[in-house]
Amino acid sequence: MTDVTMIVNGQVRGASVPPETTLLQLLRDNFNLTGAKLGCDVGDCGACTVIVDGQAVNSCLMLAGQAEGRQILTIEGLASREWLHPIQTAFENSGALQCGFCGPGVLLSAKALLDENLNPSTQEIRDALSGNLCRCTGYTKMIEAVQDAARLLREESRTQLTHARTEATAP
Amino acid sequence: MNEHSRVLERDELEIAETLRSPDVDLRLPPVLPREPYPIEPLTPDARQQTRAVGQRATRSDARLHGLGQTKYIDDLSFPGMLYARIKRAGIASARIKRIDTSAAEAMPGVMAVLTGKEIPTNSFGPTFQDQPVLADPIVRHAGDGVAAVAAVTEQIANEALAKIVVEYEPLPAVLDPVAAMREDSPKVHAPNSNIYATKVVRKGDIEKGFAESDRIFEARFSTQMIEHVSLEPHAAIADWDANGRLTIWATIGRITLARADMARTLKLPMSRIRIIGTIVGGNFGGKNEISQEPALALLSKKTGRPVKGVFTRGEEFTATTTRHPIIMDYKTGVSNKGRILARQIRLVLDGGAYCSWSATTLGKACILSPGPYKIDNVVAEAFVVYTNKTMTGAMRGFGAPQVCFAYESQMDDIAKALGIDPLEIRLLNAFDEGSSSPTGQVLHSVVIKESLRKAADRFGWEPRS
Amino acid sequence: MKAFGYVSAKDLEHAIALLGEHGARAKILAGGTDLLVELKHAVHNPEVIVDVSRLHELKTIAVADDGLHIGALVTHSDIMNSPVIRDMFPALVAAAHSIGAMQTRNLGTLGGNLVTCVPSMDSGPALIALDASVTVASTEGQRRMPLFELFVGPRKTSLKPGDLLVDIIIPKENLGKPAAFEKFGLRKGQALALVNVGASFWIDREKSVLVAPRIALGAVAPTVMRAPKAEAFLDGCKISAEVMAEAGRIAAMEAKPISDFRASADYRRDLVAVLVKRALANAQARATAKEKELVA
Numbered sequence: 001m002t003d004v005t006m007i008v009n010g011q012v013r014g015a016s017v018p019p020e021t022t023l024l025q026l027l028r029d030n031f032n033l034t035g036a037k038l039g040c041d042v043g044d045c046g047a048c049t050v051i052v053d054g055q056a057v058n059s060c061l062m063l064a065g066q067a068e069g070r071q072i073l074t075i076e077g078l079a080s081r082e083w084l085h086p087i088q089t090a091f092e093n094s095g096a097l098q099c100g101f102c103g104p105g106v107l108l109s110a111k112a113l114l115d116e117n118l119n120p121s122t123q124e125i126r127d128a129l130s131g132n133l134c135r136c137t138g139y140t141k142m143i144e145a146v147q148d149a150a151r152l153l154r155e156e157s158r159t160q161l162t163h164a165r166t167e168a169t170a171p
Numbered sequence: 172m173n174e175h176s177r178v179l180e181r182d183e184l185e186i187a188e189t190l191r192s193p194d195v196d197l198r199l200p201p202v203l204p205r206e207p208y209p210i211e212p213l214t215p216d217a218r219q220q221t222r223a224v225g226q227r228a229t230r231s232d233a234r235l236h237g238l239g240q241t242k243y244i245d246d247l248s249f250p251g252m253l254y255a256r257i258k259r260a261g262i263a264s265a266r267i268k269r270i271d272t273s274a275a276e277a278m279p280g281v282m283a284v285l286t287g288k289e290i291p292t293n294s295f296g297p298t299f300q301d302q303p304v305l306a307d308p309i310v311r312h313a314g315d316g317v318a319a320v321a322a323v324t325e326q327i328a329n330e331a332l333a334k335i336v337v338e339y340e341p342l343p344a345v346l347d348p349v350a351a352m353r354e355d356s357p358k359v360h361a362p363n364s365n366i367y368a369t370k371v372v373r374k375g376d377i378e379k380g381f382a383e384s385d386r387i388f389e390a391r392f393s394t395q396m397i398e399h400v401s402l403e404p405h406a407a408i409a410d411w412d413a414n415g416r417l418t419i420w421a422t423i424g425r426i427t428l429a430r431a432d433m434a435r436t437l438k439l440p441m442s443r444i445r446i447i448g449t450i451v452g453g454n455f456g457g458k459n460e461i462s463q464e465p466a467l468a469l470l471s472k473k474t475g476r477p478v479k480g481v482f483t484r485g486e487e488f489t490a491t492t493t494r495h496p497i498i499m500d501y502k503t504g505v506s507n508k509g510r511i512l513a514r515q516i517r518l519v520l521d522g523g524a525y526c527s528w529s530a531t532t533l534g535k536a537c538i539l540s541p542g543p544y545k546i547d548n549v550v551a552e553a554f555v556v557y558t559n560k561t562m563t564g565a566m567r568g569f570g571a572p573q574v575c576f577a578y579e580s581q582m583d584d585i586a587k588a589l590g591i592d593p594l595e596i597r598l599l600n601a602f603d604e605g606s607s608s609p610t611g612q613v614l615h616s617v618v619i620k621e622s623l624r625k626a627a628d629r630f631g632w633e634p635r636s
Numbered sequence: 637m638k639a640f641g642y643v644s645a646k647d648l649e650h651a652i653a654l655l656g657e658h659g660a661r662a663k664i665l666a667g668g669t670d671l672l673v674e675l676k677h678a679v680h681n682p683e684v685i686v687d688v689s690r691l692h693e694l695k696t697i698a699v700a701d702d703g704l705h706i707g708a709l710v711t712h713s714d715i716m717n718s719p720v721i722r723d724m725f726p727a728l729v730a731a732a733h734s735i736g737a738m739q740t741r742n743l744g745t746l747g748g749n750l751v752t753c754v755p756s757m758d759s760g761p762a763l764i765a766l767d768a769s770v771t772v773a774s775t776e777g778q779r780r781m782p783l784f785e786l787f788v789g790p791r792k793t794s795l796k797p798g799d800l801l802v803d804i805i806i807p808k809e810n811l812g813k814p815a816a817f818e819k820f821g822l823r824k825g826q827a828l829a830l831v832n833v834g835a836s837f838w839i840d841r842e843k844s845v846l847v848a849p850r851i852a853l854g855a856v857a858p859t860v861m862r863a864p865k866a867e868a869f870l871d872g873c874k875i876s877a878e879v880m881a882e883a884g885r886i887a888a889m890e891a892k893p894i895s896d897f898r899a900s901a902d903y904r905r906d907l908v909a910v911l912v913k914r915a916l917a918n919a920q921a922r923a924t925a926k927e928k929e930l931v932a
Binding site: 095133 | 227228229230232233234235236237238239240241242243245246326399400401402403404450451452453454455481483484
């Protein structure tokens with residue numbers, strides 16, 4: 001058995017699992033985080049995408065042991081108790097998810113992209129989502145949703161900046 | 172245009188959008204609007220749009236999808252649940268001489284093994300009941316299941332599959348659908364013919380039509396097998412409880428049909444079967460019938476525990492239905508001006524090992540095969556034949572995309588040969604309001620010419636001839 | 637996956653000791669994008685997995701006296717984001733970008749791409765075009781060899797059990813050599829190469845001729861191959877679109893492609909001609925752009 005401890009969605013989680021357990025299995029079976037999906041099991045479809053130390057990865061291609069001591073973000077950690085993440089809002093408003101199975105992976109790929117680049121071009125979005133397959137043919141709406149989310153995030157960061165400046169100048 | 176047919180203007184739309192856009196300030200507010208949709212309960216006349224057209228609508232399940240909280244089959248689990256795997260034949264055509272499951276049964280963690288002999292009625296299907304739950308004794312395609320295992324983990328179930336020994340006597344395989352139609356071809360479902368459904372559409376006098384034609388074009392078109400590849404694989408959980416009642420959670424689009432099929436295979440009254448159709452992670456026609464569910468039910472009955480089965484991506488390709496490859500022979504007679512005067516079509520659908528929704532696909536492919544064109548003389552014949560390949564069934568369009576590929580390809584060939592613009596030849600032949608289809612149906616709301624002109628205008632089509 | 641043991645190496649020394657101890661019974665886990673798929677399909681059944689993914693010393697990109705050293709564990713994303721490689725070796729950035737998708741590029745490593753040794757690997761042609769060499773470590777010490785000698789056949793390298801690829805070196809004399817990478821797949825994203833090409837050459841400005849050309853072809857032979865006849869033809873040629881096209885045609889004759897479900901041999905041969913021409917033209921364009929940059 002391999003003992004693993006990691007930070008998942010901001011919480012320290014630990015488990016003792018057989019070495020051949022993938023990160024995806026660990027998240028789904030041990031931590032009950034079923035948002036990441038098993039689609040192809042070979043890293044082609046992206047349904048299992050999670051963010052490890054800030055980078056989107058296929059959790060079906062990582063052993064649980066490799067995630068030891070790392071920071072993991074799954075779809076369950078994107079929204080807070082009170083707020084939807086702007087990406088979630090945008091995807092909802094754009095109707096960008098149809099059957100929804102690819103959704104958690106797509107949203108996290110979009111998150112990884114927008115964390116680096118708040119003003120992505122269509123080509124950059126397509127590139128970032130190329131590892132997430134959707135068979136309901138929802139890519140057009142997804143690209144719109146990511147652009148929309150980028151706009152929301154830019155507005156949010158402007159508001160925060162203004163807010164910070166106001167606070168700094170306050171007596 | 173009267174008041175009802177008007178598409179809402181942008182500013183009016185915004186009011187509707189406010190009503191339905193979810194309130195982000197609240198945690199998990201209802202996604203459905205609080206006010207009813209501003210749609211008047213009118214039955215619109217033909218060519219009239221309701222007010223709903225052109226409006227944005229939020230999906231009622233969008234919130235859960237975005238939060239990752241939608242529960243698909245593989246996201247569900249029950250206390251004591253076992254995992255099932257099915258051993259696939261891996262041979263296209265054979266007779267099973269012997270199955271030895273003793274080594275698998277002896278493995279720690281293996282709770283039950285099931286073979287075809289134990290299934291009360293070992294056949295199912297939405298049209299003809301020609302598909303076994305587990306092959307016994309004839310294997311008709313490589314994806315046929317030959318045994319199923321329920322174990323405490325998926326890993327043990329997989330290892331148990333490797334320990335099941337199956338002895339096969341290989342039989343001749345039929346792989347070419349055209350060859351399968353010959354009398355002397357080996358029979359997939361002996362002694363029955365390999366041709367298991369046919370349809371013929373006739374209109375006018377085909378010989379006269381060809382005689383009057385200036386040019387006759389003949390060509391063969393063929394398409395390939397296509398898998399739906401829904402992102403969620405086929406999955407189900409079966410729980411046969413101590414009261415003798417069976418509950419199935421399944422990714423099935425046709426629950427009632429599935430219930431009837433289950434009752435038949437299990438020889439169980441329908442009233443004892445409950446099927447819960449969960450959210451389906453992509454169907455596209457591939458999840459309109461049962462597959463592994465009877466095997467899971469019997470494994471649950473044997474073990475007294477819930478049993479989950481999820482297909483691997485490989486099984487999705489080999490053991491579930493696919494789109495029909497069709498061999499399409501088109502003979503079309505046209506005037507020098509490009510009017511189609513006669514069209515004779517012969518379709519051979521590769522039906523794979525079992526019928527599934529082939530008869531439905533055959534019908535639709537056949538009646539649509541002449542295309543959306545006014546043709547006075549038509550003969551369309553279609554055959555669907557068994558081969559020792561993955562079964563073909565329903566997939567978006569039910570045979571329409573295949574024949575569309577053929578008739579539109581030939582349309583281009585004819586246009587080129589006659590030196591007519593590809594758009595013009597279509598406008599010359601396309602249906603009008605009130606035209607009748609090859610089956611005699613009088614058509615209304617026919618907008619094909621408008622659509623073509625509008626599309627040509629939008630993407631800047633210039634006549635090339 | 638079948639059961640196996642798992643041990644995570646702390647540093648290079650530890651990794652080499654572990655590999656020495658387990659030998660042929662072990663498989664090395666770096667990025668895992670190929671290995672995990674093979675384990676799931678039971679292509680290998682190792683007793684133990686030696687996880688080297690935490691060896692920070694193999695994740696560096698640095699210019700040393702003898703050239704540019706790229707650690708074997710540098711991921712494809714690292715290559716795309718490295719200012720040094722973007723500046724000196726954009727062909728490798730193009731190759732890295734053409735691999736898989738964002739998720740697999742974040743996991744997959746340059747070393748892994750080379751040692752998996754599939755004929756269609758994308759890093760290989762780009763690196764061979766610049767005469768890269770590799771450092772291999774084992775309990776017997778470190779040795780260096782030309783990258784070309786690493787490749788033996790499809791999924792077969794000259795590494796022995798216990799060997800660990802440490803880094804990849806672009807020789808100093810080739811830093812800044814104009815190079816380009818071209819790939820043709822059935823899609824833009826997540827597609828294996830039907831053909832890929834790496835090409836490089838120096839330009840003798842005085843005589844306006846090509847010097848020391850290199851043409852490396854992928855997916856058209858059991859492993860990455862050079863096109864020596866095309867190279868010989870180009871060497872000393874005056875730069876023109878015609879000689880580049882001719883080099884493409886010669887390279888196409890040298891290629892030994894097979895037909896498979898992705899493409900026919902003839903189609904691949906045609907692709908070689910086109911892609912070699914494009915790669916040469918792009919390398920020249922890059923050289924011109926670089927010169928302008930220097931003048932400015």
